[in-house]
Amino acid sequence: MKNIAKKYLELGNSLEERAFSILNAKPYALDLKNEAIKIGDSFEILLKKRSANSYTDIAKYLLNTYEPEIAYFVAVEINEIFEKKLGYPPIGQITLALENIGGKHAAKILSCSLLHFNDPHTAQLAFNVFKSELICSQIKSDIEIQDKEIADFICTNRTLIKQNQKQNVDSKDSMDILNDSDSIFDLSDGIKNMPRKLEVTEIFSDQIFRHLQTISNIVIIFCPIIGAYFRGVLGVGIGFGIGLLLRMWMRYSMGFRGKDPDISFFIRMRERSEGSKRGLLEYLIEKLGKRNYSIKKCYEITQAWDKFQSQINNAKSDDEKLALIEKFDQKLKHISYT
Numbered sequence: 001m002k003n004i005a006k007k008y009l010e011l012g013n014s015l016e017e018r019a020f021s022i023l024n025a026k027p028y029a030l031d032l033k034n035e036a037i038k039i040g041d042s043f044e045i046l047l048k049k050r051s052a053n054s055y056t057d058i059a060k061y062l063l064n065t066y067e068p069e070i071a072y073f074v075a076v077e078i079n080e081i082f083e084k085k086l087g088y089p090p091i092g093q094i095t096l097a098l099e100n101i102g103g104k105h106a107a108k109i110l111s112c113s114l115l116h117f118n119d120p121h122t123a124q125l126a127f128n129v130f131k132s133e134l135i136c137s138q139i140k141s142d143i144e145i146q147d148k149e150i151a152d153f154i155c156t157n158r159t160l161i162k163q164n165q166k167q168n169v170d171s172k173d174s175m176d177i178l179n180d181s182d183s184i185f186d187l188s189d190g191i192k193n194m195p196r197k198l199e200v201t202e203i204f205s206d207q208i209f210r211h212l213q214t215i216s217n218i219v220i221i222f223c224p225i226i227g228a229y230f231r232g233v234l235g236v237g238i239g240f241g242i243g244l245l246l247r248m249w250m251r252y253s254m255g256f257r258g259k260d261p262d263i264s265f266f267i268r269m270r271e272r273s274e275g276s277k278r279g280l281l282e283y284l285i286e287k288l289g290k291r292n293y294s295i296k297k298c299y300e301i302t303q304a305w306d307k308f309q310s311q312i313n314n315a316k317s318d319d320e321k322l323a324l325i326e327k328f329d330q331k332l333k334h335i336s337y338t
Contacts, residue, residue, distance in 0.1 A: 201289050205291070216247045253281040256268075270305075
Protein backbone atom coordinates (compact mmCIF):
# COMPACT_ATOMS: atom_id res chain seq x y z
CA MET A 1 0.00 0.00 0.00
CA LYS A 2 2.91 2.36 0.70
CA ASN A 3 4.01 1.92 -2.88
CA ILE A 4 0.52 2.83 -4.13
CA ALA A 5 0.34 5.89 -1.89
CA LYS A 6 3.78 7.06 -2.99
CA LYS A 7 3.03 6.58 -6.68
CA TYR A 8 -0.32 8.32 -6.25
CA LEU A 9 1.35 11.39 -4.71
CA GLU A 10 3.93 11.39 -7.49
CA LEU A 11 1.15 11.41 -10.09
CA GLY A 12 -0.48 14.33 -8.30
CA ASN A 13 2.79 16.24 -8.32
CA SER A 14 3.36 15.53 -12.01
CA LEU A 15 -0.19 16.75 -12.70
CA GLU A 16 0.67 20.12 -11.14
CA GLU A 17 3.95 20.26 -13.06
CA ARG A 18 2.12 19.59 -16.36
CA ALA A 19 -0.42 22.28 -15.59
CA PHE A 20 2.17 24.94 -14.87
CA SER A 21 4.23 23.81 -17.84
CA ILE A 22 1.20 24.39 -20.07
CA LEU A 23 0.62 27.79 -18.48
CA ASN A 24 4.24 28.82 -19.04
CA ALA A 25 4.11 27.66 -22.66
CA LYS A 26 1.29 30.06 -23.46
CA PRO A 27 2.05 33.38 -25.17
CA TYR A 28 0.25 35.05 -22.28
CA ALA A 29 0.30 34.72 -18.50
CA LEU A 30 -2.87 33.11 -17.22
CA ASP A 31 -3.73 34.18 -13.69
CA LEU A 32 -5.86 31.38 -12.21
CA LYS A 33 -7.36 33.66 -9.57
CA ASN A 34 -8.43 36.29 -12.10
CA GLU A 35 -9.83 33.58 -14.37
CA ALA A 36 -11.88 32.13 -11.52
CA ILE A 37 -13.26 35.55 -10.52
CA LYS A 38 -14.09 36.34 -14.15
CA ILE A 39 -15.95 33.04 -14.58
CA GLY A 40 -17.76 33.42 -11.26
CA ASP A 41 -18.92 36.92 -12.13
CA SER A 42 -19.78 36.12 -15.77
CA PHE A 43 -21.95 33.14 -14.86
CA GLU A 44 -23.39 34.73 -11.68
CA ILE A 45 -22.19 31.89 -9.48
CA LEU A 46 -23.49 33.49 -6.28
CA LEU A 47 -27.04 33.21 -7.60
CA LYS A 48 -26.77 29.52 -8.46
CA LYS A 49 -28.61 26.73 -6.71
CA ARG A 50 -26.60 23.84 -5.33
CA SER A 51 -27.23 21.43 -8.19
CA ALA A 52 -25.27 20.01 -11.11
CA ASN A 53 -27.72 21.47 -13.63
CA SER A 54 -27.05 24.99 -12.35
CA TYR A 55 -23.34 24.54 -13.09
CA THR A 56 -23.67 23.14 -16.60
CA ASP A 57 -22.77 26.53 -18.13
CA ILE A 58 -19.53 26.79 -16.12
CA ALA A 59 -18.64 23.16 -16.89
CA LYS A 60 -19.14 23.74 -20.62
CA TYR A 61 -17.03 26.87 -20.47
CA LEU A 62 -14.19 24.98 -18.79
CA LEU A 63 -14.45 22.21 -21.40
CA ASN A 64 -14.39 24.60 -24.34
CA THR A 65 -11.76 27.03 -23.07
CA TYR A 66 -8.91 25.17 -21.39
CA GLU A 67 -6.76 22.08 -21.60
CA PRO A 68 -7.93 19.47 -19.04
CA GLU A 69 -5.17 20.18 -16.50
CA ILE A 70 -5.82 23.93 -16.63
CA ALA A 71 -9.60 23.46 -16.53
CA TYR A 72 -9.25 21.44 -13.33
CA PHE A 73 -7.06 24.00 -11.56
CA VAL A 74 -9.36 26.84 -12.64
CA ALA A 75 -12.22 24.85 -11.05
CA VAL A 76 -10.12 24.46 -7.87
CA GLU A 77 -9.55 28.22 -7.80
CA ILE A 78 -13.28 28.86 -8.28
CA ASN A 79 -13.85 26.62 -5.28
CA GLU A 80 -11.28 28.46 -3.18
CA ILE A 81 -12.74 31.88 -3.93
CA PHE A 82 -16.47 31.21 -3.76
CA GLU A 83 -16.92 28.34 -1.27
CA LYS A 84 -17.36 30.52 1.82
CA LYS A 85 -19.71 32.91 0.05
CA LEU A 86 -21.87 30.09 -1.29
CA GLY A 87 -21.83 27.97 1.86
CA TYR A 88 -20.84 24.84 -0.07
CA PRO A 89 -17.95 23.78 -2.37
CA PRO A 90 -18.94 24.55 -5.99
CA ILE A 91 -16.29 22.17 -7.35
CA GLY A 92 -18.57 19.28 -6.42
CA GLN A 93 -21.35 20.64 -8.63
CA ILE A 94 -18.90 21.39 -11.45
CA THR A 95 -17.66 17.80 -11.24
CA LEU A 96 -21.19 16.43 -11.45
CA ALA A 97 -21.99 18.71 -14.36
CA LEU A 98 -18.90 17.46 -16.21
CA GLU A 99 -20.03 13.87 -15.68
CA ASN A 100 -23.49 14.72 -17.02
CA ILE A 101 -22.02 16.36 -20.12
CA GLY A 102 -19.69 13.41 -20.70
CA GLY A 103 -17.06 12.92 -23.36
CA LYS A 104 -13.34 12.21 -23.35
CA HIS A 105 -12.41 15.81 -22.57
CA ALA A 106 -14.67 15.84 -19.51
CA ALA A 107 -13.22 12.47 -18.45
CA LYS A 108 -9.71 13.92 -18.59
CA ILE A 109 -10.71 16.77 -16.28
CA LEU A 110 -12.31 14.29 -13.88
CA SER A 111 -9.14 12.19 -14.02
CA CYS A 112 -7.19 15.25 -12.89
CA SER A 113 -9.57 15.67 -9.94
CA LEU A 114 -9.12 12.02 -8.92
CA LEU A 115 -5.34 12.39 -8.97
CA HIS A 116 -5.33 15.43 -6.72
CA PHE A 117 -6.78 14.12 -3.44
CA ASN A 118 -4.66 13.64 -0.32
CA ASP A 119 -4.58 9.86 -0.71
CA PRO A 120 -5.64 7.11 -3.15
CA HIS A 121 -8.37 5.80 -0.83
CA THR A 122 -10.25 9.10 -1.12
CA ALA A 123 -9.83 9.00 -4.89
CA GLN A 124 -11.25 5.48 -4.89
CA LEU A 125 -14.32 6.59 -2.94
CA ALA A 126 -14.83 9.59 -5.22
CA PHE A 127 -14.59 7.43 -8.35
CA ASN A 128 -17.23 5.05 -7.04
CA VAL A 129 -19.69 7.92 -6.84
CA PHE A 130 -19.81 8.44 -10.61
CA LYS A 131 -22.88 6.80 -12.14
CA SER A 132 -22.01 6.83 -15.82
CA GLU A 133 -20.24 3.60 -16.76
CA LEU A 134 -19.00 5.22 -19.96
CA ILE A 135 -17.36 8.14 -18.18
CA CYS A 136 -15.88 5.71 -15.62
CA SER A 137 -14.38 3.64 -18.41
CA GLN A 138 -12.91 6.76 -20.03
CA ILE A 139 -11.48 7.95 -16.71
CA LYS A 140 -9.85 4.59 -16.09
CA SER A 141 -8.35 4.53 -19.59
CA ASP A 142 -6.95 8.02 -19.09
CA ILE A 143 -5.33 7.17 -15.73
CA GLU A 144 -3.99 3.87 -17.14
CA ILE A 145 -1.93 5.85 -19.63
CA GLN A 146 -0.15 7.42 -16.67
CA ASP A 147 -0.01 4.41 -14.33
CA LYS A 148 -1.93 1.15 -14.69
CA GLU A 149 -1.46 0.14 -11.04
CA ILE A 150 -2.97 3.38 -9.80
CA ALA A 151 -5.80 3.09 -12.34
CA ASP A 152 -6.58 -0.43 -11.12
CA PHE A 153 -6.53 0.66 -7.48
CA ILE A 154 -8.84 3.64 -7.98
CA CYS A 155 -11.15 2.27 -10.66
CA THR A 156 -11.39 -1.53 -10.42
CA ASN A 157 -13.19 -2.17 -7.13
CA ARG A 158 -16.35 -0.32 -8.07
CA THR A 159 -18.81 -3.03 -7.07
CA LEU A 160 -16.85 -4.11 -4.00
CA ILE A 161 -16.75 -0.58 -2.61
CA LYS A 162 -20.51 -0.22 -2.86
CA GLN A 163 -21.03 -3.56 -1.13
CA ASN A 164 -18.77 -2.43 1.70
CA GLN A 165 -20.68 0.83 1.97
CA LYS A 166 -23.88 -1.15 2.45
CA GLN A 167 -22.30 -3.20 5.23
CA ASN A 168 -20.91 -0.20 7.08
CA VAL A 169 -24.22 1.64 7.61
CA ASP A 170 -27.79 0.69 8.39
CA SER A 171 -29.50 -0.75 5.33
CA LYS A 172 -32.06 2.05 4.99
CA ASP A 173 -29.46 4.79 5.30
CA SER A 174 -27.17 2.90 2.93
CA MET A 175 -29.82 2.65 0.22
CA ASP A 176 -30.67 6.31 0.64
CA ILE A 177 -27.02 7.16 0.04
CA LEU A 178 -26.43 4.81 -2.88
CA ASN A 179 -29.69 5.60 -4.66
CA ASP A 180 -29.54 9.37 -4.20
CA SER A 181 -29.37 11.37 -7.42
CA ASP A 182 -26.30 13.31 -6.27
CA SER A 183 -22.72 12.29 -5.53
CA ILE A 184 -20.68 12.46 -2.33
CA PHE A 185 -19.67 15.97 -3.33
CA ASP A 186 -23.32 17.05 -3.20
CA LEU A 187 -24.44 14.70 -0.43
CA SER A 188 -21.71 15.83 1.90
CA ASP A 189 -20.99 19.36 0.69
CA GLY A 190 -17.44 18.23 0.03
CA ILE A 191 -16.91 16.76 3.50
CA LYS A 192 -15.73 13.17 3.43
CA ASN A 193 -17.88 10.39 4.89
CA MET A 194 -21.00 12.50 5.38
CA PRO A 195 -24.03 10.18 5.36
CA ARG A 196 -26.40 12.77 3.95
CA LYS A 197 -26.78 16.22 2.49
CA LEU A 198 -26.39 19.10 4.94
CA GLU A 199 -29.49 21.17 5.58
CA VAL A 200 -29.42 24.92 4.95
CA THR A 201 -29.98 25.52 8.67
CA GLU A 202 -26.95 23.35 9.52
CA ILE A 203 -24.72 25.26 7.13
CA PHE A 204 -25.99 28.54 8.58
CA SER A 205 -25.34 27.44 12.18
CA ASP A 206 -21.80 26.35 11.21
CA GLN A 207 -21.21 29.82 9.80
CA ILE A 208 -22.54 31.41 12.99
CA PHE A 209 -20.22 29.16 15.00
CA ARG A 210 -17.20 30.34 12.98
CA HIS A 211 -18.24 33.99 13.28
CA LEU A 212 -18.61 33.68 17.04
CA GLN A 213 -15.12 32.18 17.25
CA THR A 214 -13.76 35.19 15.38
CA ILE A 215 -15.69 37.62 17.58
CA SER A 216 -14.39 35.88 20.72
CA ASN A 217 -10.86 36.65 19.55
CA ILE A 218 -11.33 40.26 18.47
CA VAL A 219 -13.12 41.40 21.65
CA ILE A 220 -9.71 41.39 23.35
CA ILE A 221 -8.61 44.02 20.82
CA PHE A 222 -11.74 46.16 20.68
CA CYS A 223 -12.50 46.32 24.41
CA PRO A 224 -9.14 48.00 25.28
CA ILE A 225 -9.65 50.43 22.36
CA ILE A 226 -13.09 51.37 23.68
CA GLY A 227 -11.68 51.63 27.20
CA ALA A 228 -8.88 53.91 26.00
CA TYR A 229 -11.42 56.19 24.32
CA PHE A 230 -13.36 56.71 27.55
CA ARG A 231 -10.71 56.37 30.31
CA GLY A 232 -7.29 56.63 28.70
CA VAL A 233 -4.53 54.34 29.96
CA LEU A 234 -6.69 53.09 32.84
CA GLY A 235 -9.44 52.26 30.35
CA VAL A 236 -7.03 50.12 28.33
CA GLY A 237 -6.40 47.90 31.35
CA ILE A 238 -10.07 47.72 32.27
CA GLY A 239 -11.03 47.06 28.65
CA PHE A 240 -8.46 44.30 28.33
CA GLY A 241 -9.79 42.61 31.46
CA ILE A 242 -13.38 42.85 30.24
CA GLY A 243 -12.36 41.57 26.79
CA LEU A 244 -10.50 38.63 28.29
CA LEU A 245 -13.46 37.68 30.50
CA LEU A 246 -15.88 38.09 27.59
CA ARG A 247 -13.69 35.89 25.38
CA MET A 248 -13.48 33.20 28.07
CA TRP A 249 -17.25 33.27 28.59
CA MET A 250 -18.02 33.12 24.86
CA ARG A 251 -15.74 30.17 24.21
CA TYR A 252 -16.92 28.28 27.28
CA SER A 253 -20.55 29.01 26.40
CA MET A 254 -19.91 27.69 22.87
CA GLY A 255 -18.58 24.42 24.30
CA PHE A 256 -14.83 24.98 23.95
CA ARG A 257 -12.71 23.01 26.38
CA GLY A 258 -8.94 23.39 26.11
CA LYS A 259 -6.85 24.76 23.25
CA ASP A 260 -7.25 22.03 20.63
CA PRO A 261 -10.69 22.42 18.95
CA ASP A 262 -10.82 18.75 17.92
CA ILE A 263 -9.99 17.38 21.37
CA SER A 264 -12.28 20.04 22.84
CA PHE A 265 -15.23 18.60 20.95
CA PHE A 266 -14.77 15.15 22.49
CA ILE A 267 -14.23 16.58 25.97
CA ARG A 268 -17.51 18.43 25.56
CA MET A 269 -19.29 15.32 24.27
CA ARG A 270 -18.19 13.46 27.40
CA GLU A 271 -19.51 16.25 29.60
CA ARG A 272 -22.79 16.28 27.70
CA SER A 273 -23.10 12.49 27.93
CA GLU A 274 -22.83 12.85 31.71
CA GLY A 275 -25.72 15.31 31.80
CA SER A 276 -23.95 18.68 31.49
CA LYS A 277 -26.33 21.43 30.36
CA ARG A 278 -25.70 23.32 27.15
CA GLY A 279 -24.15 26.79 27.36
CA LEU A 280 -26.22 29.71 26.09
CA LEU A 281 -24.31 30.10 22.82
CA GLU A 282 -24.08 26.33 22.43
CA TYR A 283 -27.86 26.13 22.80
CA LEU A 284 -28.50 28.91 20.27
CA ILE A 285 -26.13 27.39 17.68
CA GLU A 286 -27.75 23.96 17.94
CA LYS A 287 -31.21 25.52 17.91
CA LEU A 288 -30.44 27.48 14.74
CA GLY A 289 -28.99 24.38 13.09
CA LYS A 290 -31.86 22.17 14.28
CA ARG A 291 -29.30 19.71 15.61
CA ASN A 292 -29.99 17.49 18.55
CA TYR A 293 -26.94 16.27 20.42
CA SER A 294 -28.92 14.16 22.87
CA ILE A 295 -27.32 12.47 25.87
CA LYS A 296 -27.53 9.17 23.98
CA LYS A 297 -25.81 10.61 20.90
CA CYS A 298 -23.10 12.25 23.01
CA TYR A 299 -22.53 8.94 24.80
CA GLU A 300 -22.18 7.07 21.49
CA ILE A 301 -19.64 9.64 20.26
CA THR A 302 -17.69 9.35 23.53
CA GLN A 303 -17.65 5.55 23.31
CA ALA A 304 -16.46 5.70 19.69
CA TRP A 305 -13.72 8.18 20.66
CA ASP A 306 -12.48 6.01 23.54
CA LYS A 307 -12.38 2.95 21.29
CA PHE A 308 -10.54 4.90 18.59
CA GLN A 309 -7.94 6.19 21.08
CA SER A 310 -7.24 2.64 22.25
CA GLN A 311 -6.91 1.35 18.69
CA ILE A 312 -4.74 4.20 17.40
CA ASN A 313 -2.34 3.84 20.35
CA ASN A 314 -1.87 0.15 19.48
CA ALA A 315 -1.53 0.70 15.73
CA LYS A 316 1.77 -0.55 14.35
CA SER A 317 2.00 1.28 11.01
CA ASP A 318 1.04 4.56 9.37
CA ASP A 319 -1.28 2.71 6.98
CA GLU A 320 -3.10 1.12 9.91
CA LYS A 321 -3.45 4.51 11.58
CA LEU A 322 -4.86 6.08 8.41
CA ALA A 323 -7.39 3.26 8.09
CA LEU A 324 -8.45 3.72 11.72
CA ILE A 325 -8.82 7.49 11.28
CA GLU A 326 -10.95 6.98 8.18
CA LYS A 327 -13.14 4.42 9.94
CA PHE A 328 -13.57 6.63 13.02
CA ASP A 329 -14.39 9.67 10.90
CA GLN A 330 -17.10 7.68 9.13
CA LYS A 331 -18.49 6.42 12.45
CA LEU A 332 -18.47 9.90 13.99
CA LYS A 333 -20.34 11.48 11.08
CA HIS A 334 -22.83 8.61 10.97
CA ILE A 335 -23.67 9.14 14.65
CA SER A 336 -23.82 12.93 14.32
CA TYR A 337 -25.87 13.20 11.12
CA THR A 338 -28.31 10.29 11.16
